[in-house]
Amino acid sequence: MNDEIDMYLLVSFFVFFVAPVSNANSLSFGIVPQQSAKKLARLWTPIFAYLSAKTGEDIRFSTANDIPTFEKRVAAGEYDIAYMNPYHYTVFHQVPGYEAVARQKDKRIKGIVVVRKDSVLNELTELDEEKLAFPSPAAFAASVVPRAQMDLKGMQITPQYVSSHDSVYLGVARGFFAGGGGVMRTFNNTTPEVREQLRVLWTTPPYTPHAIAVHPRVAPDVVEKLKQALLTMNDDPEGRSLLKTINFKGIELAENADWDDVRALNITLLNDLLK
Structure with missing residues (x-):
């Protein structure tokens, strides 16, 4: 098991340092770097292995060395799928058009x-x-x-x-x-x-939490498989165990309007990235 984890980490760091953009046979899943890349790889790579097995797609961990770099990569559409903060989602839904598919279940971010x-x-x-x-x-x-x-x-x-x-x-x-x-x-x-x-x-007051969102280039059938795989985690002991490692109680499907509470704040910090 340790050898498998070490291999996952090696692959993860290759993606992180060398190739944030997926190739034709894989999907890059970018995680906002709230924590170190090493810790994120340890927490999320097993989840992506699970999702890969359930969807039949090769889903690979990616991140950035800091949040501003992550923002630039999302703005450029470098990730096929991304886990981003609520404000990021309201920005990057506009350009390049990421669409929310899921979020943490029964959660409001504070x-x-x-x-x-x-x-x-x-x-x-x-x-x-x-x-x-x-x-x-x-x-x-x-x-x-x-x-x-x-x-x-x-x-x-x-x-x-x-x-x-x-x-x-x-x-x-x-x-x-x-x-x-x-x-x-x-x-x-x-x-x-x-x-x-x-x-x-x-x-702080509570708001809609982070979004799991997909780039418009991801095929609709792949998006549907991803949604079903994420929902499966709620009822599968292995899935629940993996979600627990990132302090998720569960996953629920999401839609764009869920983040209207964040839009109401009229935050303009990242408007330059939309140009």
Whole structure:
């Protein structure tokens, strides 16, 4: 089993570093890099092996070294399938036309702001004039929503973008930042030795979660097979076990209108990528 995992990781890192675009005989599945590529490969590659077996398609893990690079790749349509944050979906549905097919079941995404467990801070406004860590400017729940709330409260903070959620948590745990933005799923998935040094100071309102979306070039019959394979995970013990590794309770089908709550925020951070 370890040899199989090692081989999966070797293939995954080849795709990550060398070939983010799928070849004619495979489908690239891009995962937004909320965590390190190594951790994402470990968590998602077995899921893609499962989906490949169920669909008869060769579905391969891919990601990027940071969220801005991921955004550029999605904007260029480099991934056949992508798992992207709610704001990303509202942007990249427009160009190049990704269409949502599924999302996490019974889930609303909430951003969090974390501080060290021994911090004396108890209110979000107490982070005024502090240096705070965020994964990227357009990380929806971990950056966009918390920063919007801070602006509404008149807070003046110094944001530092550190490429991933795990980097936020590590930076706060080590005392490099007074606090930082993330989401509960990645907070729960980060290493125990880091997580145990932190506590959640504040939580955002809830929104529709990340989308699993397909590029328009993916054939309709392949899209249908993917949908059925994703739904199968809910009732299959192996599928449920794999979903548990990424803290998913299940998968449900989705449609474009599901993200209208995010569109109502009128966020324009990535408008330049639509040109």
